[in-house]
Amino acid sequence: MTVTSATSAPPAPAPQSDTKRSNMVDYDSFLKLLVTQMKNQDPTKPMESTDYIAQLATFSQVEQTVQTNSKIDQLMQVSLLGQADAIIGRTVASADGAISGKVAEVRIGSAGLVAVLADGTEFPVEAGMTIS
Incomplete structure (x- = not known):
């Protein structure tokens, strides 16, 4: 039925x-x-x-x-x-040391934080990077 x-x-x-x-x-x-x-x-x-x-x-x-x-x-x-605010104005270096510089701004993307350096270089904020 x-x-x-x-x-x-x-x-x-x-x-x-x-x-x-x-x-x-x-x-x-x-x-x-x-x-x-x-x-x-x-x-x-x-x-x-x-x-x-x-x-x-x-x-x-x-x-x-x-x-x-x-x-x-x-x-x-x-x-x-909070993490983005903590690294603006500080010097960062990638884990392999290939990229380094002063952070001018930070963008939040789908994969997490992306640091934009004063020279315009962008790279993801991830484990192993150095912040000073």
């Missing part, structure tokens, strides 16, 4: 930034899976209430994890800003 939905699908959500979209994929997928499971359950064998409660608890955990990840991302940005 084929059962069709009596309601139309909800409208698509507004586009989000790549960071939020990657965080929300698991959350949205879980919610869609739960709703689909509830819609398609066998009416002669309904879901046990304990199973339903367990799924709702899992849903809540997924939601809290997404929110926690968002807060951690914000803390990482604050930490990067």
